[in-house]
Amino acid sequence: MARLELIIEGLRVGIEGREIVKGFDLTVRGGEVHAVMGPNGTGKSTMASALMGHPAYEVLGGRVTLDGQDLLAMSVDERARAGLFLAMQYPAEISGVSNANFLRTALNARRPESEPVPVMQFHRELKAKMESLQIDPSFAERYVNEGFSGGEKKRNEILQMAVLRPRVAVLDEIDSGLDIDAVKLVAGGVSQMLSDDMGVLIITHYQRILNYINPTNVHVMMQGRIVRSGGPELATQLEERGYEWLREELGIDEPLTEEA
Amino acid sequence: MAHTLVDLTPEQIAAFAANEPSWLQERRLGALGAAHDLPLAHRKQTPLEAAGFTLPALPQTASVTVGDVHDGAEVMELTQAIAEGTADLERHLGRLFSEGQDHLHALHLATFAGGVLCRVKRGRELASPLQVSIGLQGGSLFAPHVLVVLEEGARADLIVELQGEAGSEAAVRGAVEIVLGDGAALNYTEFQRLPGRVQAYWPRRAELGRDARLQWILADVGARLAVSDTRTYLRGAGSEARVLASFFGGRRQHFEFSHVMVHEGAHSTSDIEARGVLQGKARAIYSANSVIRKNAKNASGWQHEHTLMLSEEARADLIPELEISEWEVSAGHAASAGPVDPMQIYYMESRGITPVESRRLIVAGFLASLLADIPLRDVREQIADIFLEKVEL
Numbered sequence A: 001m002a003r004l005e006l007i008i009e010g011l012r013v014g015i016e017g018r019e020i021v022k023g024f025d026l027t028v029r030g031g032e033v034h035a036v037m038g039p040n041g042t043g044k045s046t047m048a049s050a051l052m053g054h055p056a057y058e059v060l061g062g063r064v065t066l067d068g069q070d071l072l073a074m075s076v077d078e079r080a081r082a083g084l085f086l087a088m089q090y091p092a093e094i095s096g097v098s099n100a101n102f103l104r105t106a107l108n109a110r111r112p113e114s115e116p117v118p119v120m121q122f123h124r125e126l127k128a129k130m131e132s133l134q135i136d137p138s139f140a141e142r143y144v145n146e147g148f149s150g151g152e153k154k155r156n157e158i159l160q161m162a163v164l165r166p167r168v169a170v171l172d173e174i175d176s177g178l179d180i181d182a183v184k185l186v187a188g189g190v191s192q193m194l195s196d197d198m199g200v201l202i203i204t205h206y207q208r209i210l211n212y213i214n215p216t217n218v219h220v221m222m223q224g225r226i227v228r229s230g231g232p233e234l235a236t237q238l239e240e241r242g243y244e245w246l247r248e249e250l251g252i253d254e255p256l257t258e259e260a
Numbered sequence B: 001m002a003h004t005l006v007d008l009t010p011e012q013i014a015a016f017a018a019n020e021p022s023w024l025q026e027r028r029l030g031a032l033g034a035a036h037d038l039p040l041a042h043r044k045q046t047p048l049e050a051a052g053f054t055l056p057a058l059p060q061t062a063s064v065t066v067g068d069v070h071d072g073a074e075v076m077e078l079t080q081a082i083a084e085g086t087a088d089l090e091r092h093l094g095r096l097f098s099e100g101q102d103h104l105h106a107l108h109l110a111t112f113a114g115g116v117l118c119r120v121k122r123g124r125e126l127a128s129p130l131q132v133s134i135g136l137q138g139g140s141l142f143a144p145h146v147l148v149v150l151e152e153g154a155r156a157d158l159i160v161e162l163q164g165e166a167g168s169e170a171a172v173r174g175a176v177e178i179v180l181g182d183g184a185a186l187n188y189t190e191f192q193r194l195p196g197r198v199q200a201y202w203p204r205r206a207e208l209g210r211d212a213r214l215q216w217i218l219a220d221v222g223a224r225l226a227v228s229d230t231r232t233y234l235r236g237a238g239s240e241a242r243v244l245a246s247f248f249g250g251r252r253q254h255f256e257f258s259h260v261m262v263h264e265g266a267h268s269t270s271d272i273e274a275r276g277v278l279q280g281k282a283r284a285i286y287s288a289n290s291v292i293r294k295n296a297k298n299a300s301g302w303q304h305e306h307t308l309m310l311s312e313e314a315r316a317d318l319i320p321e322l323e324i325s326e327w328e329v330s331a332g333h334a335a336s337a338g339p340v341d342p343m344q345i346y347y348m349e350s351r352g353i354t355p356v357e358s359r360r361l362i363v364a365g366f367l368a369s370l371l372a373d374i375p376l377r378d379v380r381e382q383i384a385d386i387f388l389e390k391v392e393l
């Protein structure tokens, strides 16, 4: 398979008539880990949701291609089957549907109808992946995210990623709500999957997870676009000094949330 | 509204029942008289005047297929049971419809044709479920009668399927009667998958003795018009009844279902759990009533009704009621109807699951707890599959 290539150019996204993402550019290739950081409310989740096709967000302009295919022209499920995965900041709960059944259905959606995954093989692989993420085996039969703690939901998102093997994974604050050991575990799980076939875009507020994932690129997002890019040292700098110096340097006069 | 009966005379009934014992002929004629006297009950949201099952015609006999019958049980086509003169028939047939009888019940009792008798002997516990399939073939009107008698201490599972040949436009005017002796326990599953143009009127009655237990698992997917009222008399102290009712209406299907639990025995408990799915322009009128009569001390009656709306044009009316004439009881109800959560759909689609498959998963999850007690795995899966196949975008 050719090396993964996700190209985002001039992406503009609005919600309820208000423009939130205002020209976002980023290219992620196989084997790369891009970290996107930035103050609350600057549009990181909005950008990620628009990539996935969340119905509440409206794409106002720009272009996104995944391995050369026009991502924005696809429906949500087509985007997923084309290889996009979004670990959500607030994943939904689905009563009555077991995790295992949910994942098996998702895997089968990627295969011809006449060749569903063999059930035994599926359960064996699921069990192994759950073990490596230290998820209790009982979670296979529990209903999707129902009654899961914050950290359990995040682990479950990573489990889904591990099972579905996307081309590009967007992880939106996968580290918030995780305990210290779990951050390590999840980061390890992600790093293991990296290859030319897969790239990662990780949205985070904290340096900690980046200690284990080793980003190739770090970007700062403010006011709906990337305002600074660099290597891992940029994350360290932000961790130490916050965003104020950067605002000053860039001449951005921004209240904590958005402008009116 | 006696005018609907001008065509049906006592002579016709007598000829229709010519081979039957005299007690039954007399009962039929008595019922015909009652049908003349009782008006067709008016249903505000489901006008029945034009429905095929109100026709004062003589019905055909539905086909009845019976699965393996084990020692201790007897399952017989009703015409045969009548010919053999089984004692339970005279004692029970039609008895549970005498209370609050209406025009259609009476018309059914005057004209019923075939059906099935299931009997489980005293103290016997059946190792595997009894299975009965009632089918409509050809014909325009069917009136099967299902009578189930469990003697004292007997225990059984029974699965009844209602089906018909594709394209059938027949009407069904049937009835179910269940009599449970003291300490008897029945898990009754009924799967209604009649063809899409059938109109069905299908009331059910049950009577529970002391410490008897009944679970109604009712799954309705078929018919264009399905009307049923299910009434359970908890006569004995300590008796327990539970309804697990699921339905799925699509296109222009119209369902009117009601469940009534009548508590007469002290410490009797009942629980009604109903879950419906509606799509297209389907409509469901669903009511439940827990009636706690004087002297039913410490009775408890609970109701939960939820409807999942897959389309904006579907319509559900939920009508929960309580009628309580005793002090020390516990009772209550909860009802809700709402659309699928778009965030759940988005989440599933974001994992690559197609929109229609996402809805199927949600429907499967919504109904899972209601189908879980269906005794045979392949029957349970077949019913679930038929529910899920109905999901359209």
Ligand SMILES: Nc1ncnc2c1ncn2[C@@H]1O[C@H](COP(=O)(O)OP(=O)(O)OP(=O)(O)O)[C@@H](O)[C@H]1O
Pocket: A015, A016, A020, A038, A039, A040, A041, A042, A043, A044, A045, A046, A047, A056, A257, A258
């Ligand atoms: N569904 C929504 N409805 C209304 N406003 C929204 C919605 N989603 C996002 N917004 C607004 O868009 C702006 C950007 O939100 P977004 O969630 O993208 O920020 P973020 O960068 O991910 O912040 P955080 O770091 O706190 O997660 C915020 O002002 C937010 O209130």
Ligand SMILES: [Mg+2]
Pocket: A044, A045, A046, A089, A172, A173
């Ligand atoms: Mg966010």
